Amino acid sequence: MTCLSCSDLHVSFKLDRCTAKAVRGVSFDIDDKSTLGIVGESGCGKTMTALSLMRLIPDPPGKIEKGSILFEGKDLLKLPEREIRNIRGGRISMVFQDPMSSLNPVYTCGFQIIETINQHLSIPRKQAEELGEKVLSEVGIPDPSRTMTSYPHQLSGGMRQRVMIAMALVCSPRLLIADEPTTALDVTVQAKILDLLHHLRETKSMSMVLITHNLGIVGDIADNVMVMYAGEVMEFTSCKELFENPLHPYTRNLLQTIPQLEVKKERLKVIPGEVPTLQNIPSGCPFHPRCDQASERCRNEHPGLTLSSPDHHVRCFLYDKQA
Ligand SMILES: Nc1ncnc2c1ncn2[C@@H]1O[C@H](COP(=O)(O)OP(=O)(O)OP(=O)(O)O)[C@@H](O)[C@H]1O
Ligand SMILES: [Mg+2]
Known part of the structure; x- marks a missing residue:
């Protein structure tokens, strides 16, 4: 199809x-x-x-x-x-060409992921957090719960790109x-x-x-x-x-x-x-x-x-x- x-x-x-x-x-x-x-x-x-x-x-x-x-x-x-x-x-979601300009530096990765989830799915906060961590681990982030509380600048370029991909995937x-x-x-x-x-x-x-x-x-x-x-x-x-x-x-x-x-x-x-x-x-x-x-x-x-x-x-x- x-x-x-x-x-x-x-x-x-x-x-x-x-x-x-x-x-x-x-x-x-x-x-x-x-x-x-x-x-x-x-x-x-x-x-x-x-x-x-x-x-x-x-x-x-x-x-x-x-x-x-x-x-x-x-x-x-x-x-x-x-x-x-x-x-x-x-x-439809997109991973943009420049990861630094699409992650907001003043919010934690977790906040931004949960915000994306809230825009599209009506699920309780606890469940949204779990979903966020699950997707972060799916994209190969070794410590998802820590990454949820990290700010983008605290991550390496590769990890930031993984977070971007996770955000794009989180609503399937x-x-x-x-x-x-x-x-x-x-x-x-x-x-x-x-x-x-x-x-x-x-x-x-x-x-x-x-x-x-x-x-x-x-x-x-x-x-x-x-x-x-x-x-x-x-x-x-x-x-x-x-x-x-x-x-x-x-x-x-x-x-x-x-x-x-x-x-x-x-x-x-x-x-x-x-x-x-x-x-x-x-x-x-x-x-x-x-x-x-x-x-x-x-x-x-x-x-x-x-x-x-x-x-x-x-x-x-x-x-x-x-x-
Ligand atoms: N804001 C803008 N104002 C004027 N022209 C623009 C603007 N944004 C893009 N363009 C023009 O549109 C054309 C296509 O740009 P596009 O960004 O799609 O290229 P691209 O194939 O993605 O290139 P790259 O590999 O560099 O990302 C370019 O020639 C560019 O100059
Ligand atoms: Mg381009």
Whole structure:
């Protein structure tokens, strides 16, 4: 069954002199109990897509211009604010990119966890405390009762991230969105948090969206992968297919940037050129200035997202059967 269906999502930002389009016609489905990886370089619209699912785009300057997000029979973009507040943190929850800015430094972790529980479940305080401790232990916190009484600054970065994940899980969401859950952490802690997400994926019956700029990370966890560039979906397919048969030149470039132990003597590849700013997205295919297979057509015409094989979508003229 489909858990969430996003279709033709457009998000824009009002800047001084123009309107910049951060998300341009993004569509995807997430099945129940499956994990979608959203991958792409910085600034390509991953966070804005995720924030739209919770209707958390800062408005102004941001605005969801168009689209629909169907979840449990309702279009989230049409719900009154009161109803979306009930869904946020309850049926859909999110682990934000920056854990320090989303935990409040002046309250204990326990206070913040219980506050989240109280917003969504009407259970007595004692039971809420027990639930909080249970979830903290589920995310691998060794001393949950002590952590309940700790302030965020008293915890290490890895433990803070676990608290964030616990807060997101405490009301048993149907969909968990994790936005770059490991970027602020050192490599060994990163690996532990990824193990935790992997474990949650196996043990909880929820769907997940995992956002990262590192394709290597989604390889272990995601079922499907959506590759984004300049606010658009460039490729969408199963994780297995993406690694075995990557089609878009951008995806192939991203795959070459994954560090591999066997080739550690080689310098890591980088994708030449830069992600375009929203004010000057190139005409035609937005990736054409950085693409070594670009033709005249790519400079002038905007490619649509086409089906190259069942369940493998790609936005590139190289696979355009009509051409
Ligand atoms: N408050 C804002 N005002 C103007 N533009 C914004 C604002 N927030 C985001 N944007 C623009 O929206 C675009 C998409 O941003 P988004 O945060 O979704 O990128 P991202 O893919 O999550 O990148 P990262 O990997 O760096 O987190 C960016 O180009 C950014 O400049
Ligand atoms: Mg982001």
